[in-house]
Amino acid sequence: MxxxxxxxxxxxxxxxxxxxxxxxxxxxxxxxxxxxxxxxxxxxxxxxxxxxxxxxxxxxxxxxxxxxxxxxxxxxxxxxxxxxxxxxxxxxxxxxxxxxxxxxxxxxxxxxxxxxxxxxxxxxxxxxxxxxxxxxxxxxxxxxxxxxxxxxxxxxxxxxxxxxxxxxxxxxxxxxxxxxxxxxxxxxxxxxxxxxxxxxxxxxxxxxxxxxxxxxxxxRDTLTGIPNRLAILEQLADELERARRQRIPLSIAMLDLDHFKQINDSYGHLIGDAVLMHCADHLQQRLRRNDSIGRYGGEEFLLILPGTDASGALELVDQLRQSLTQHPAQGEGHVIALSFSAGVHGLTPAEHDDVTSMLLKADKALYAAKHAGRNTQMLAATS
Ligand SMILES: Nc1nc2c(ncn2[C@@H]2O[C@H](COP(=O)(O)OP(=O)(O)OP(=O)(O)O)[C@@H](O)[C@H]2O)c(=O)[nH]1
Missing domain, CATH: 1.20.1070 (Rhopdopsin 7-helix transmembrane proteins)
Known part of the structure; x- marks a missing residue:
């Protein structure tokens, strides 16, 4: 035309x-x-x-x-x-x-x-x-x-x-x-x-x-800059699928800062926020490249450790805990001692394993760690 x-x-x-x-x-x-x-x-x-x-x-x-x-x-x-x-x-x-x-x-x-x-x-x-x-x-x-x-x-x-x-x-x-x-x-x-x-x-x-x-x-978690709950759970779902496909172990750890309410009450919420940032930063820097950390809740963090079995995860969390106690947070001239309790769960996923069951097990182990006096980590029961 x-x-x-x-x-x-x-x-x-x-x-x-x-x-x-x-x-x-x-x-x-x-x-x-x-x-x-x-x-x-x-x-x-x-x-x-x-x-x-x-x-x-x-x-x-x-x-x-x-x-x-x-x-x-x-x-x-x-x-x-x-x-x-x-x-x-x-x-x-x-x-x-x-x-x-x-x-x-x-x-x-x-x-x-x-x-x-x-x-x-x-x-x-x-x-x-x-x-x-x-x-x-x-x-x-x-x-x-x-x-x-x-x-x-x-x-x-x-x-x-x-x-x-x-x-x-x-x-x-x-x-x-x-x-x-x-x-x-x-x-x-x-x-x-x-x-x-x-x-x-x-x-x-x-x-x-x-x-x-x-x-x-x-x-992203706006305070700490690490992945938020939605992101870390999405990642856990992906890693679970990958571990199942490749038949490799996968571990998670739920970390909860000890007596964090006291930190807020003693130093104020702004210093409490700075402490959370310090923890996220400190833990993230000490993880391996394949491992991930996300903010699961207020003072709770979730670690994903692909290719790591339960005993390896327990050892790693122990090292992180010791490292954090050796590196207290600083705020307005105060040195704020820190510790966390952790529940660790590791498995080589089968068909019936899912994100919820993994989180439940890690959470139970975290509860046991708090009950055992805090500043420690516990392994979830395998059944
Ligand atoms: N500053 C600050 N505080 C927060 C944030 N999210 C949660 N918190 C506080 O974290 C505290 C958690 O308190 P609890 O659940 O009693 O736990 P805890 O004092 O750490 O005691 P245990 O976990 O039993 O050792 C609460 O006071 C919350 O207000 C936050 O983003 N910033």
């Missing part, structure tokens, strides 16, 4: 202006999510297309040099949006060197045909390669944002690549934007697909980042 070229350019420009303005409005509220720069990219893209629609009516400098510089500026904005979405420092200078260089070269080559077209295509092609590279760096491989960005940059690379080949082959290359034919329709369609895919990909990337941040927040 052959469409009227200037109407097509106008329609794409209008859609890009509307979408770009919406993104700029959204982006103003959260400057660091890359939406402001994505919106500015879309506005530059639409201004470039308005420049193309004026072909034949105003000077070549506006319809060719300025329009292509605006196109390149749009790609620069998309380029900086990628790291911005991840709150990383964008390559501002590199990104905006392209439109600057393009402006200078096209102004010098304005009276030529193939050289100026070749310069425009090669520089825009390189910018798309940079976008492709940054998309691979910043978007999760296989994710929706990654796929859409790859397609967007790929379509553009394909269109520009064909133009470079045509120019180098010596075939007639002049694009008359005031003429409607299949070549023009395909060319505008490629441009429209690039705008839509790149901007949509950047919006998706921003959404993926927010979702991942929310998930991280939902799974």
């Amino acid at each position: 052959i469409a009227h070229t200037q109407t097509l350019f106008g329609a794409v420009a209008l859609v890009a202006v509307i979408m770009g303005s919406c993104l700029i409005l959204v982006g103003q509220l959260r400057h660091r999510d890359g939406m402001l720069t994505t919106g500015l990219g879309m506005l530059s893209h639409s201004l470039a297309y308005i420049g193309f629609t004026l072909f034949g009516q105003v000077s070549m400098w506006i319809t060719y040099v300025l329009a292509n510089v605006l196109l390149s500026t749009a790609l620069s904005f998309y380029t900086v949006s990628l790291p911005l979405i991840h709150a990383r420092r964008p390559p501002w200078r590199l990104a905006f060197a392209f439109p600057l260089l393009l402006g200078v070269l096209l102004s010098l080559l304005i009276d030529t045909q193939e050289p100026r077209q070749l310069v425009a295509c090669v520089l825009l092609f390189t910018q798309c390669l940079v976008i492709l590279h940054l998309s691979r760096l910043h978007a999760v491989a296989g994710g929706r944002a990654h796929r859409v960005l790859m397609i967007g940059a790929g379509i553009s690379l394909f269109g520009l690549g064909i133009r470079v080949v045509v120019i180098l082959s010596g075939a007639p290359t002049e694009m008359h934007y005031d003429v409607s034919n299949l070549k023009q329709t395909v060319s505008v369609a490629i441009g429209a697909a690039t705008i839509i895919m790149l901007s949509f990909g950047l919006v998706l990337l921003s959404r993926e980042r927010i979702e991942s941040e929310l998930r991280q927040t939902a799974l």
Whole structure:
């Protein structure tokens, strides 16, 4: 189907202006999510297309040099949006060197045909390669944002690549934007697909980042920074499944600080909080890489020790307990002695073992440790 070229350019420009303005409005509220720069990219893209629609009516400098510089500026904005979405420092200078260089070269080559077209295509092609590279760096491989960005940059690379080949082959290359034919329709369609895919990909990337941040927040204990109850239980379910599959031992330990209420009562809740942070930090630093710790409740921590049997877990918890007693917490000039009681449960999981039964056993053993006078660890009964 052959469409009227200037109407097509106008329609794409209008859609890009509307979408770009919406993104700029959204982006103003959260400057660091890359939406402001994505919106500015879309506005530059639409201004470039308005420049193309004026072909034949105003000077070549506006319809060719300025329009292509605006196109390149749009790609620069998309380029900086990628790291911005991840709150990383964008390559501002590199990104905006392209439109600057393009402006200078096209102004010098304005009276030529193939050289100026070749310069425009090669520089825009390189910018798309940079976008492709940054998309691979910043978007999760296989994710929706990654796929859409790859397609967007790929379509553009394909269109520009064909133009470079045509120019180098010596075939007639002049694009008359005031003429409607299949070549023009395909060319505008490629441009429209690039705008839509790149901007949509950047919006998706921003959404993926927010979702991942929310998930991280939902799974972290705000006070200590270690995994919270939900996260550590999810992890226990995964480790249980893995141990069952691989027929390897798995141990857990439930740790409860002794007489923590007294610490709060004597020194206040703020120091109590600092003590909890100290414990979480101290224990986490002494665990092996495969082991995990999470805050199970107020002053209770849950350890997951994959590949460790019950006796190994008991020994490890004993070492941790001794280490914590040797490293008291400090707060407002006070040295606060600490100890914990622990219930340890280890098994090589069978079909009927589940998270709840494991927690119940560890909890019973913890109760026994408290009953035995605290500052000790007890192994859960095996039955
Ligand atoms: N500062 C602070 N205190 C907390 C937090 N979560 C729970 N607590 C306090 O931890 C104390 C736990 O007290 P208890 O359950 O009586 O236990 P305990 O004093 O440690 O005594 P035993 O466990 O029997 O040795 C309560 O006073 C809670 O208010 C927290 O996030 N910060």
